Amino acid sequence: MAMAMAKAMDLPRQWTLCVFVLVLALMLVSGSVEAKHYRGSRTIMVGGDLHWKFGYNYTAWALTAGPFHVGDTLVFKYQPAQIGNITIVHNVNLLKDHKAFMKCDFKHAVEIADASRGPSGFEYTLTHHRSYYFACSERGGLHCSAGMMKFSVRPMK
Numbered sequence: 440m441a442m443a444m445a446k447a448m449d450l451p452r453q454w455t456l457c458v459f460v461l462v463l464a465l466m467l468v469s470g471s472v473e474a475k476h477y478r479g480s481r482t483i484m485v486g487g488d489l490h491w492k493f494g495y496n497y498t499a500w501a502l503t504a505g506p507f508h509v510g511d512t513l514v515f516k517y518q519p520a521q522i523g524n525i526t527i528v529h530n531v532n533l534l535k536d537h538k539a540f541m542k543c544d545f546k547h548a549v550e551i552a553d554a555s556r557g558p559s560g561f562e563y564t565l566t567h568h569r570s571y572y573f574a575c576s577e578r579g580g581l582h583c584s585a586g587m588m589k590f591s592v593r594p595m596k
């Protein structure tokens with residue numbers, strides 16, 4: 440009888456312990472989810488402070504800016520520049536594959552942002568674990584070839 444009483448008295452204490460463990464587990468779970476979310480959602484300015492412009496080596500930039508993850512968002516910032524009476528504009532294209540990327544071949548490319556999208560910063564989220572080939576198609580591909588306005592990324596899962 441006395442033992443049964445003692446057990447009954449212990450119950451609230453056990454219950455408190457149970458709640459404590461549950462809260463601790465929830466904190467751990469939410470913490471790890473947050474950490475995962477944070478790692479997967481970087482916002483990356485393409486070209487850093489130099490933004491998206493002619494004559495900067497974006498392949499080299501991508502190597503230092505990476506690794507990229509699925510869920511990361513790239514920001515392409517660019518605006519028209521005036522050189523003499525020539526206005527230089529930029530855009531963002533996705534090239535079809537590695538071969539097209541190497542040759543700056545825009546035949547099957549998809550323009551994802553035109554010149555008007557640059558000033559506010561065009562945002563593009565890497566949604567898939569696959570290779571992306573970005574390039575500017577201006578001046579018949581000259582911005583891609585001579586201007587080095589191209590880079591590829593393969594975001595990690």
Ligand SMILES: [Cu+2]
Nearest residue numbers: 529575577582
């Ligand atoms: Cu360009």
